[in-house]
Amino acid sequence: MRVPLSWLREYVDLPATESGRDVQAKLIDVGLEVETVEQLGGDLKGPLVVGQVLTIEELEGFKKPIRFCTVDVGQANGTGEPQEIVCGARNFSEGDKVVVALPGALLPGDFAIAARKTYGRNSHGMICSGDELGMGDDSSHGIIVLPPEHGVGTDAIELLQLVDEVLDIAVTPDRGYCLSMRGVARETAIAYGLPLRDPALLDVPAPNSFGYAVKVSDAIGCDRFVARTVTGLDPESRSPIWLRRRLQKAGMRPISLAVDITNYVMLELGQPLHAYDRSRVNGPIGVRRAAQGEKFTTLDGAHRALDSEDLVITDDRGPIGLAGVMGGANTEIADSETDPETGEVRGTTEVVIEAAHFDPVTIARTARRHKLSSEASKRFERGVDPQAAAAAAQRTVDLLVLLAGGTAEAGVTEIVAQSAPRTVTMAADHPDRVAGVDYGRETVVRRLQDVGCDVVGQDELVVTVPTWRPDLNEPNDLAEEVIRLEGYENLPSTLPKPPAGRGLTERQRLHRRVGRALAGAGYVEALNYPFIGDQVFDQLGLEKDDELRRVVKLVNPLSDEEPALRTTLLPGLLSALRRNHGRGSHDLALFETGLVFRPDEARTAARLPADRRPTDEEIAHLDNALPAQPRHAAVVLSGAREQAGWWGKGRPADWADAIQAARTVAAEAGAELIVANGQYGPWHPGRCATLSVAVDGEQRVIGHAGELHPRVVKALGLPERSCAMELDLDQLAAAVQGPLQAPRISTFPVATQDVALVVASEVPATEVEAALRAGAGELLESIRLFDVFTGEQLGEGKKSLAYALRFRAADRTLTVEEASAARDTAIALATERTGAVLRGA
Template sequence: MRIPVSWLAEHLELAEDTSAETLAEAFVRIGLEVEEVTHLSTVRGPLVVGRVAEIEELTEFKKPIRYCRVEVGGTPDAPDSRNIICGATNFSEGALVVVALPGTVLPGEFEITARKTYGRRSEGMICSTKELGVGEDHDGILVLPPGSADPGTDATGVVGLDDAVIELAITPDRGYCFSVRGLARELSNALDVPYRDPAARSVPVEERSSRTVEIRDASACSRFVFRRVSGVDPTAPTPWWMRRRLALAGIRSLSLAVDVTNYVMLELGQPLHAWDAAKLAGDVVVRRATAGEKLTTLDGVERVLDPDDVVICDDSGPVSLAGVMGGATTEIGADSHDVLLEAANWDPASIARAIRRHKLPSEAGKRFERGVDPAVAPVATERAAQLLARFGDGTIEAGRTDVGEPSAPAPVTMPLALPDKVAGVHYERGVTARRLNQIGCGIEVSTSDSGVGLVTATPPSWRPDLTQPADLVEEVLRLEGYHTIPSVLPSAPGGRGLEETQLRRRAVSRALAHDGYVEVLPFPFTGQDTLDKLGLADDDPRRRTLSVLNGLETERSVLASTLLPGLLETLQRNVARGQRDLALFHLGQVVLAEEEPPEVPEVGVTERPSDEQIAALHAALPAQPTHVAAVLAGRREQPGWWGKGRDASWADAIQAARTVAEAAGVELTIAADDLAPWHPGRCARFQVGETVVGYAGELHPKVVEALGLPKRTCAMELDLDAVPLTDERPAPQVSAYPPVLLDVALVVDESVPASDLAEVVRSGGGALLEDVRLFDVYAGERVGAGKKSLAFALRLRAPDRTLTQDEAIEARDAAIDAAKKHFDATLRA
């Protein structure tokens, strides 16, 4: 919403030195967002009013060129004249214009000089509104009203270049601020200055209707007003002051009738529509459209109407899409002398849907979808009729159509001290009643049976958003000033820090990030189609999901029961944008619904729920454990002079789980398993004790194909809440003694899991065996059929001394003996 400061000042008793910045600060102080303050006084140098004394038409050029003698000062007997070349043709001799004399600098640092052009010497420039920076019209120059100023007068004040424009971002709940009326009232409250309501005009009583109107759907239209003005001169120009205000507000001048409706809309907040009364056939009906009906709107487009659309009809059918755009058949044209002014109050939700359905945003629709004051409709039509009669030489016909009965706002009662309680501030006596009265509420103060002071506020017709005590509290607090509410940080009790679960989450995140994984925040919703692509069985617990009532996307409207869909979608999106080597992880909650969800109790909002109700609400919540998941694709190690690199594999996904377990301070038991969406032969199950905590491995090829993922994409997911908390989280231990590095290759039956063999080797090696790492797997003729060779790198070290060769060999042999005992392993020659 753009509004000139001078227009606002018309309705306020402001001090002469009140600046635009002061008004902007006042808006911000009471909760309105100011986007920009623009001062128009960017013209430097001699800018004066001139009178065109003589025009010479230069016909030797392809386009119209005029050589004008313009009086720019002096006396009537001895005028100071300048000769100026001008290409505009919208003025005649005797017209008052704005002249930029040599030395003037116009917006855009355009300097005016005397120069020779078109074979004549031009001593200045006759300006258009765009060149002055007060409009967008560049087709013709600005012609001032006769008698508005004498030649030679400084044009800055005449044109309004001493004005400023404030641009505000109006929130959806404050539709009344889309008008000078609403914004001036807000400034009056913020600055505590007197306010003159532009809607406080006398409306003559009209006993008969100007035209019959029938409202068939009262839910779509609560009030409809017609006012007729006949004998309007369609060629009458819009006065400069009105065109200027419209231009500064961002609205282009079209014709007097259209400009008047736009002007009144900006002034009072009530959108108007001007009809050519001669083109309207018969009585008017307001109703919902029927399926298949068509309407050609003012933009020349034939639109197929929806049964939800509200339309205005005459005997020929729909002639206007109510609240959105008028119809072409009743448009005001160059021969329209009989104007019918319409002001109505439409259902905001219906208008909002129609705007989006037909892609027809407009200034009128912007106001209707936020709610318009139903009481101002007769005032708006009367104001517009008076302006048309005054500037278009029209006659206001007797009679006004006014049908419909808008519902009165419901009173809201609250304790007088409720704003004090909410803000934690002790306001002066009478502040609540005074502030509510300022915004237009009718106030009644009473006392409850318990002796508590109450205030009953009846909201004004322009504030449909005031429906509960919290709304009234907000009004009191914002008008008193949010800056008056102290900001006090609660003191933290001593001896407390992060919880154990928080510390573990941070440790896990750091560990994965240290291993080269990038943390992402995927979309927390998924869809049944995605679960199908993951290959989950019908009885899989992960298929028990909860749908959200207000899902952002129809295809993804259920809460995720696993982190993999969101992570895999993020992976696929990155691959589509050129990334090939990816290692991503996410740590977050999933929602696991029960087979028979418990009944959720209904809890009101007027008072605090009881402890029993709160307990029942908690009991009705589904399980929401914290999971950690990772996905890999592409290369895990990049190629270079150091080697060929390595692709990510199922082993990396398993190692990611081990990294998580190490950061959490627990040991994982790893075993082969078969669970979707992993490959049956490349899937590992993780346990802590007897509890299964997760899975990892390579995704099934069908899953990879269905989701459009890179080949051999791998994934890991652990239920972090199922992992027991331990105080023995690993801390870095730096030994001052050198390690002894030994390799051992053991031949075992091909059915022996490598993880089981590694665990036996680790336990057999004793305390000196610091680390066991599998680095090679071989199966072939050299080890025999049904056998495989597993090569391990052993790192041995003592915490208090340097190991001798004999001690290292003894520990290695003990590890080999343990492998022989458990798996009948043999050393590979």
């Protein structure tokens, strides 16, 4: 909502020294979102005056039409002589009143006006268009032609109201009343503690039987309908400058007098109106629901098929308006035109004014269904004051009579569906308990009265809510009004005091530890939307019966291309990898920890009741019907893992880095990860590791890691040799026996023993390592594979694995004999389990 400060001052006597910035600060204090304050005409300087075109000479020989004009500007130029001006515009004639910028003037954009020679003539000033004066609307491109009643030499800056400040307010859905000058003025009056001149306080004649016939068939969709008729309108009448300028400052385009007046009253009072050409309305006006598929042409010329939930305005022919959204082309106000034969001006001379109150939900659904948001629908769907309809109709009638020479008919139609005032019962100290501040009953009552409530009662208040505040429905809403008007900045800052033992769960702590560990290993967290489409499973090369293809489908997805919840983190991460690679980042290491969703057809959810709070059992049943949501961790890599430099050669990321990421995650969980050669879906069959853990004596696969398959890389548009890892964090945590133990630190020295074993090429190194670890016993502190060798001297189908074993005791220094005995025992068990032979033996 754009609010000109000059217009706002009509309803609130603001101090003359208050600027737009001052008003902005006050309105922000009471909870309005004032985004900007636009300074209109701040860089504008005169002389800028009204002139009358005396003569026009067409200049020949130029690429575009050029006119040499003489303009009477009165005594504004100091001589009284006609002003000579060269102008290229053609939308004015001799005798027209125009706006003239004389030498010495400064127009918006730091455009200085001076006398100069152009097109072979001396030009002393400029005839101005609306664009050049910063009036900013679609009708401002041509030269401004003023009404003839304005005197020559009049100051055009004041006449056109070019200097002003405009507050741009982002009105939230619960404050629809602020989509009007009346609503903003009320908030301004409260903020300054000043009285409000309510523009809706008008003398309105009582309804009678002489008004235009109206029949409302749907009292739920339309609970109030006011109709007034004005006849004898002058079709040549035009909107006065003050009216056009207020509409322009508020961001609306002037169209015609009748339409401009309805828009003006809507901005002033917040009540949308519509004017029908009475001569084009056949029979009584009706309000009903549309027939399914019924055809209708709106004012924008679009032919629309209506829905049975749409509310329409009708006459004897059918729909003439889409209620609360847009009028119909068949009853629109006709533009005035001159008969070329008789010279008679024809146009709309009789109008029927509609001021109605429509159901907000109905209007919101209709506007979205037809993709037809309008200024009217924007207000109706947020809530319009139903009591303002009669005043808005009267205000429109008064302006039509004043500005178009019309005559108001005595008939007044008002159809009202009676309803009781809305009341809310609230304890007088409820705002105190919500805010933690002792306001007291007097302050609570005063602030509620400020917003228009009637309040009775002592310890328990019965609050009658004003009709323009449909958002006030319960005690907390009323408490919010008290708190915001007393000032959010006055609320004390207190930290919550959670009970002991209610910190993070073990699952949450593991999630955080894993994130920190991966970040410390050089990975960057990338959070992705949890939505996927079926096509991604084909791109990942998953089998038709793969469990990951069973997804939870959304009833109302954000995108039709991604209608399901993810069963794997890889699609989102790989999309982020592709997007960043395409933008020039080629060395990437990304990770994500998040939920995946696994459907269970056996779980069904019952529909919860809407007329009461669900019971704990119903909520628990609903929770049990949710799909399983295990937490996963995943990484993706491409490009260089280590950069080259003076320190040495770099190296590219490969399958081993993906496996190491899995080991990093397992270390944070305190679980022993089993890594074995594997083959699955998106991974390269020769460079894929299966990740497993032992749970209750059973080895359970929890994920995979390695290099992605070339077909997957091509299908997803990824960099070559991209790698990935994904594992189930919940299953990883289930493999941990007891609480996570801190590492044991011994003060005694370590004994290191190296061993090289020759095994068959197909024997996994992890099996050899497991045998060595089991045979070495509890003296073994760590084991590390530091070399893999193959060669002719070993024989075909053989490989050598070299391990470094570190032994240490917690209570003593080991002897050489003890370390050697542990090493020999480890070798013996490895020989027994894997057929390993000590190299060189």
